[in-house]
Amino acid sequence: MEPDPSLPRTPDDLLLFELGRRVLRRDVDRVADLVESLLAGTRHLDRRRWTEFAELVEELCEDLIGQLGFEEALLWPLLERHAPAALPYPTWRAGSESLRAAVAEARRSTRGVNADRAHRSAALSTADDHRRLGRLAALWRRLADGLEAFVAASTGPVIRAVSTQVPGEEWEAVLRRVREGLPDARSAGARVVEVATPDEVERLRGQLGPRPLAGWDRHGRRRRAREADLFRPS
Numbered sequence: 398m399e400p401d402p403s404l405p406r407t408p409d410d411l412l413l414f415e416l417g418r419r420v421l422r423r424d425v426d427r428v429a430d431l432v433e434s435l436l437a438g439t440r441h442l443d444r445r446r447w448t449e450f451a452e453l454v455e456e457l458c459e460d461l462i463g464q465l466g467f468e469e470a471l472l473w474p475l476l477e478r479h480a481p482a483a484l485p486y487p488t489w490r491a492g493s494e495s496l497r498a499a500v501a502e503a504r505r506s507t508r509g510v511n512a513d514r515a516h517r518s519a520a521l522s523t524a525d526d527h528r529r530l531g532r533l534a535a536l537w538r539r540l541a542d543g544l545e546a547f548v549a550a551s552t553g554p555v556i557r558a559v560s561t562q563v564p565g566e567e568w569e570a571v572l573r574r575v576r577e578g579l580p581d582a583r584s585a586g587a588r589v590v591e592v593a594t595p596d597e598v599e600r601l602r603g604q605l606g607p608r609p610l611a612g613w614d615r616h617g618r619r620r621r622a623r624e625a626d627l628f629r630p631s
Contacts, residue, residue: 410568411556412600416589418548421464423592424457425544429537431628436527436534442514442627449627451511458504461544463578465493465500471571472555480562484554492547499543503536586610587617 431450434440442450473486510533513526559568590598590613602610 410565411559412597412604413572413589415552415556416593416597417464417585418552419592420588421457421461422541422544422548424588425461425537426541427628428454428457429534429541432530432534432537436530444514446627447511447514449623451507453624453627454504454507454511458500461500462497465497467575467578469493471574475563475567475571476555476558479564479567480558483558483562484551489547489551492543492551496540496543496547499536499540503533503540506533506536584616584620586613587620590614590617591621 431440435442469490473490476484477486506529510526510529513529586609590601590610593601598610
């Protein structure tokens with residue numbers, strides 16, 4: 398594949414796409430680990446932290462659906478126009494649909510367990526509570542494994558195809574639509590910086606300038622304090 402000559406391209410054009418997927422993998426895996434530790438009895442959440450957990454899961458599920466929706470509505474059609482035979486689009490669409498279903502199932506199960514735990518002490522848990530928690534742990538681990546496999550299979554090929562086949566101005570238009578649709582760009586940016594390597598942070602700084610990154614860092618400190626309270630050992 399010959400690089401598209403319409404606009405000079407660098408790997409930074411796709412850095413935010415790559416980091417956004419990395420954030421979701423980290424966050425889903427972290428929730429799966431937490432629920433498994435609750436099932437094993439090595440962690441405990443009081444009522445306040447159960448409420449925080451419920452809020453975090455709702456936000457995470459919205460982020461997952463948003464990322465999958467972006468790819469289905471914008472990314473796959475863009476690639477199919479410019480590289481129709483380059484990638485297994487039907488397979489990846491099926492994978493995306495499977496992930497949507499897994500998100501919905503994990504979300505429903507989480508809501509049910511949270512509703513129980515928010516209104517009575519864990520000391521009053523029953524065998525049914527333990528069974529539901531076991532199912533919740535299985536659902537989140539299945540989602541984490543499915544997302545990891547999907548991201549691992551598709552990220553590299555997508556980056557190569559966009560870099561070499563998609564006109565630069567069209568990719569920039571897609572990124573602009575994504576940025577305009579973010580409900581909270583500061584929160585999204587803060588999470589991206591958390592999973593970036595030092596080299597990637599410098600690339601972001603060169604791409605975006607220092608001011609956005611400074612704002613993301615300030616916002617991220619507040620959000621990290623909230624999450625440390627939830628994920629710290631009991």
